[in-house]
Amino acid sequence: MVTRQAGQPKSILILGGTAEARSLAAGLIGLGFDVTSSLAGRTQAPIHPPGAVRVGGFGGAAGLARYLQENSFTHLVDATHPYAAAISRNAIEAAQSTGVPLLRLMRPPWTPARDAVWLDVAGADEAATALPAGASVLLTTGHADLQTYLQRSDCRFVIRVIEKPVLTLPDHARLLVSRPPYDLAKELALMRDCAITHLVAKNSGGGQTAAKLEAANALGVTTIMLARPHYASAPEVESVEAALTVLSA
CATH class of the missing domain: 3.40.640.10 (Type I PLP-dependent aspartate aminotransferase-like (Major domain))
Known part of the structure; x- marks a missing residue:
């Protein structure tokens, strides 16, 4: 488990690939944070967010935990697609094993209109x-x-x-x-x-x-x-604005 020093600058790893992840990366960089965005690499021509970008898998939860520790990240944000169940499960395990705080940015689901079939x-x-x-x-x-x-x-x-x-x-x-x-x-x-x-x-x-x-x-x-996949409990927000508030506190 990683021990954080008081006053240590925030270094944030965003598990991204969504529009919200790109917006969050831009907002955090604007606040002066060190931000790296990770993309799965399944799309041939992904839209890259601002800041540092890595592409490809980690090799499961253990690989993600190792990456967090080796690069001294202070925070982990899961801003992946709501159906990216595997990486979201890995994020929970990696955060628990390293002590790196996890924040899940999960857009709310759609609900049917009153007269929808x-x-x-x-x-x-x-x-x-x-x-x-x-x-x-x-x-x-x-x-x-x-x-x-x-x-x-x-x-x-x-x-x-x-x-x-x-x-x-x-x-x-x-x-x-x-x-x-x-x-x-x-x-x-x-x-x-x-x-x-x-x-x-x-x-x-x-x-x-x-x-x-x-x-x-x-x-x-x-x-x-x-239906969306089931996710284990984790600190969660529904908007980029809420994520910025939590991470800048």
């Missing part, structure tokens, strides 16, 4: 089963579990991803490669043009992709929402 499901298997025959689906859950959905050859899919997946898509699926943020007008046009009847999404929260929910609600499209 919305179905909460536990995962991809349940989501795929919930699709009725003949459904025209906008699938926005990323690369994971694509095969689970594509087994539904009685449905049509528009698969929207940031980067092209490795697998070859069958005839009942088309690929749409694009990067958020998305606005309401374009989401409405996409759903109308593709005659979308169902939206399958992860409950990522935030504003960059929320327009698809508003568009789905406006058009009567059924939203099938995958």
Whole structure:
């Protein structure tokens, strides 16, 4: 376990890859803190935050703990995507083993509008089963579990991803490669043009992709929402502003 000296300057490691993580890095640097952001390296052309950046995994919780100690970080912030369950679990273990304080920045989940047609499901298997025959689906859950959905050859899919997946898509699926943020007008046009009847999404929260929910609600499209993974208890805030307040105290 690392022992901190009174008055030691704060050196903060941000587990990032989200818009909030980039904003937090900029804010902390503006306050004069030493900040390093860590990106998983799964995206070929990630948007880098200001400050120092490292790319790639740590080798599990033990590797993250070792990195924290070797680089004398005083604070660890988990600002990863709400579905990045593995690194979030590793962050808890590494913080506990090193004594480095952990703060989780977790954007709040979306909630359905009063008149939305919305179905909460536990995962991809349940989501795929919930699709009725003949459904025209906008699938926005990323690369994971694509095969689970594509087994539904009685449905049509528009698969929207940031980067092209490795697998070859069958005839009942088309690929749409694009990067958020998305606005309401374009989401409405996409759903109308593709005659979308169902939206399958992860409950990522935030504003960059929320327009698809508003568009789905406006058009009567059924939203099938995958639940977030469970996280062990940790100090947590829901906004960059709150994180800056905690870390600058």
